[in-house]
Amino acid sequence: MGKLLPSIRQIKDHRMTPDAIDADYLIVGAGAAGMAFADTILTDTDARILMVDRHHRPGGHWNDAYPFVRLHQPSAFYGANSRELSHGTKDAVGWNKGLYDLAGGAEVLGYFDQLMQQRFLPSGRVQYFPMCNVTSDDEFESVLTGQRHRVKVKKKIVDATYAATAVPSTHPPKYSVAPGARFVPLNDLPKVAQPQADYVVVGSGKTGIDACLWLLEQGVGPERIRWIMPRDAWLLDRAKIQPGDEFFFDTIGSFARQFEAVVAARSLTDLFDRLEAGGELLRIDSSVPAQSHSGLWCPYGPASTSHCRWCAPANPLLAPL
Numbered sequence: 001m002g003k004l005l006p007s008i009r010q011i012k013d014h015r016m017t018p019d020a021i022d023a024d025y026l027i028v029g030a031g032a033a034g035m036a037f038a039d040t041i042l043t044d045t046d047a048r049i050l051m052v053d054r055h056h057r058p059g060g061h062w063n064d065a066y067p068f069v070r071l072h073q074p075s076a077f078y079g080a081n082s083r084e085l086s087h088g089t090k091d092a093v094g095w096n097k098g099l100y101d102l103a104g105g106a107e108v109l110g111y112f113d114q115l116m117q118q119r120f121l122p123s124g125r126v127q128y129f130p131m132c133n134v135t136s137d138d139e140f141e142s143v144l145t146g147q148r149h150r151v152k153v154k155k156k157i158v159d160a161t162y163a164a165t166a167v168p169s170t171h172p173p174k175y176s177v178a179p180g181a182r183f184v185p186l187n188d189l190p191k192v193a194q195p196q197a198d199y200v201v202v203g204s205g206k207t208g209i210d211a212c213l214w215l216l217e218q219g220v221g222p223e224r225i226r227w228i229m230p231r232d233a234w235l236l237d238r239a240k241i242q243p244g245d246e247f248f249f250d251t252i253g254s255f256a257r258q259f260e261a262v263v264a265a266r267s268l269t270d271l272f273d274r275l276e277a278g279g280e281l282l283r284i285d286s287s288v289p290a291q292s293h294s295g296l297w298c299p300y301g302p303a304s305t306s307h308c309r310w311c312a313p314a315n316p317l318l319a320p321l
Helices: 032-044 105-123 186-191 206-217 245-264 268-277
Strands: 021-028 049-052 126-129 132-136 139-142 148-159 199-202 225-228 232-236 290-297 309-311
Touching: 021 032, 032 049, 032 105, 049 132, 105 126, 186 206, 199 206, 206 225, 232 268, 245 268
Parallel strands: 021 049, 021 148, 049 126, 199 225, 225 309, 232 290
Antiparallel strands: 132 139, 139 148
16 A cells, blocks of 8 residues: 655654554544544444544644634535534524524534544544644654554545645745735734734635625725735625525525526536526626636625725735735
């Protein structure tokens, strides 16, 4: 079997445990993908599972996320099959008013922790090693003690970190920052202690959208927000993808219209034009061609940030934040 992480040098010393840990599955990573996979294996088989993760608790990148992070899709569509994340209620206030609940970061982390503590570990078939790194196909090491463990995997090694989801707080920026500019990851935005002349948000994905919406929600005027977007994306309207029975015809009707557009489209460009014309896809700024067809869940209804100022310089420098 090839090495899972060949770039990491193997070290054999006295800290190695004498006996190997037997498991049918070694799951590397206890984020959403790893937890959902383990939940299914635990339900559908009698296999024994070993989970190794570098974080101190389950939840993957949610452990590193900014404090106001929130799902952009209904909570009912996220998590593991055995336990529903959603409370089955609709938000009564805010930009998601009238739609089903969107779990925040703390709630998601609590959900995964309960799944581990109340279902996985009590089953007797799951062993969980947090704060550890897998160093090869048959070893992992504690980042706190240096203790190394040997593993004997009978069936599969599952790399649940393959997508390598990362938030800005875990890595340096990939662009230059002007001297004297105050530059902070999104995690530190709620720690701003005095007013700033302007706020610059770099990035057009979910994190960038969340930053703009949070600033607007806190009362920052849209004229003081500059959003640097390397490219625009198509967005899905969350109101058309809801779990409740009362949204059944809206949701199924949306899917039906999408299929009709696929059948009628003469090209890929024509397809997206048809989807936008029918309200199945949205753009924040309809005057800017969307360059990404990957899409996002529409965060808080269409055009909620349409009054922010847009710019996309080729070599962006972060202005004071």
